[in-house]
Amino acid sequence: MFLNRFLGLVVVSLIVTGCQTAPESLPEKKPTIKANPGTVVAEAKTAQVDAVTPLKPSELDDVWQRIRIQLQFSDSSHPDVQKRIAWYLTHPNYMEEISRRAAPYLYHIVTEVENRDLPIELALMPLIESDFDASAYSHKHASGLWQLTPSIAKYFKVKITPWYDGRQDVVDSTRAALDFMEYLYKRFDGDWYHAIAAYNIGEGRVLQAIARNKKQGKSTDFFSLKLPSQTKQYVPKLLAAAQLLKHQKMIFPAIKNEQAIATLPVTGAVILADKAKWQELEELNHGVIRYPAVIDAPHIVVPKDQQASYQTLLANQKSNDYSQWQHYTVKRGDSLSVIAKNYKVTVSQLKTFNNLKTNTIRIGQKLILPQLADQQIEYKVKSGDSLWKIAKQYKVSITKLKQWNNLSRDSLRVGEKLTVFISNS
Template structure:
């Protein structure tokens, strides 16, 4: 007890000595005034006017979405060679971000807003840059599709609708919600490790878990860069970190994108047909999920420019009361049922009921049904020698992306004798 008390006294005295012996800044005694010597109020100089501090803009208040992201970046800088190699690649392609900004312009504000709403790292808003180059119609050889490159099974598990008429993976609202749901799930599974989470988004949870387990068993680091993963995944995380590095340190120009909503989803009830070709061409590039334009079937909404939202609300209301004259009509015969007719035309009963505003399955002989098939507009094209997707798309005046979507093509390679389905509008 005595030793402890003596030690405490010693430490206290040593502390006092160290404080008293700490060098002090030199003092000019000529400038010191006692309280009695201080000037009177009339003698005091008038202080300069104090300029109020300009309020700092929040990320949501700045003009540019890229700047909004930059202000919230939280991942630590990485100087790993794989990251620096990708940084060099970006810098050697100075026009790359011009195209990225052009593609991202309609979508980035919404994606950033959703990431913020979930209190997730803002870096995740850049994942579509790595996944698809912000191409909403992108389609991979593994049948992943859209901005976030969701596979059919994963998308449907997280509630994305996929039918012959609508693929929500290519809709920014549906796909972003599903992708962030999946990321949140992975984050919990990987105990809050973001690099492992992002890697698992690319290659799958099981593959990353197995790599971590193998390293633990071998007594190795479980850091992402130490894991034995497929080449694509080993490059995936560095690509994201490189993009973050360039944006954070402003080493590359990211052409500005307005920090305001560019698009709006208008709810759709039933089926909508945009009969005016000039109308639907105006929004087709915002609605890659609608597979057979101008027939909007199974889609929960139509994506339109925010600036034209009111115009489109009126247009949709008008279209929903149209006569559907351009569509095939079917007269119900004896022995027919909705299921029989649906099977005959490769439709679902739900689609038939939706398209005809039917509240029950009962139909009567002689009644007419409208089929969600444009009259004389489905063509089966047999590929000939020398033909390419570009030539066929140009011939039918459709996009290559739609040709690939209609025929579930993951590449541009065609074989002579292949048959392609083409949907044409008569409007």
């Protein structure tokens, strides 16, 4: 699956989705990398360079170079790889945008890959999956840096609720994606090309292609398999990017080789009082769907160099400050379950918010409910409307408009109703 996007002057579709089906079972233990036709140690030339500059990955100044000296996959002369290399070289601005987007996340991703002793090439997968766009959302409902589908996210225990989507959180999504890759590596007997292809199209399709080639007496290496065109191009895109980085044939604008982000745990439900201050964090917390209402999120992501100040700000957030919360008066026919459903919270959360010991409520009783904005409206799509036009009208982002309404498409239907949250601040 492809996710089209504009990167500077580049108008090319590069994004393909993650696997469509959940795995059958988790690996019992972390696999050990072994050599196979798709995993070969870098050539002697690179080893000679490393001998001249014997720096450890952690000692380098640039995360891209930290990746470069650890690249393992062999170079490929396959036409699909060479074609993709040529494309990259004719679009130098592409990597500038990629580095800008990757800057907050790449150090964390690389560290997680290294901690698992996985091929460092896997750290480049968000480049192929989402162009390092944490808010990316595909027409197949795959989402985030790693383009996890709902089924894969659920299988690997990534929380998705009306208030939080862990697929768009760098910490939760990276953990799940690497768990999935470890599973696929074991499933495909240590062949990383097969595993990476399966991440894109699903393990069933790759297994069928392998079985078909075996039956016909053909080779079962990745380039010999009959797979959908998007998957046939998926692995070459990754290999091409890796080869360009390894041989330094293209500029990858430097990203500091240091931790850029930190997480602060969140317990319960919080509506952040200082909207202006917390808006600074919105770009790091795409998983928080109804910002600044932080509900169901296990943490918030903050800049590492501001961790202490945000920790203090969060600690000083009064749990009984309901100035940003909506006040609701119980009406005839109401119940906790009805109110909870209408406001997309659980009964348990509703009771916690209001310090209720039982499920009994009475007409006229005042309740507080999470509300992320000063006004919530239902907008009915008219002829000539577009997401861009509606977002501009209400001064909200297209990303949030789609997220609030669980939209994976860019088109709208006349008569369709959209929920829009408006802040007066």
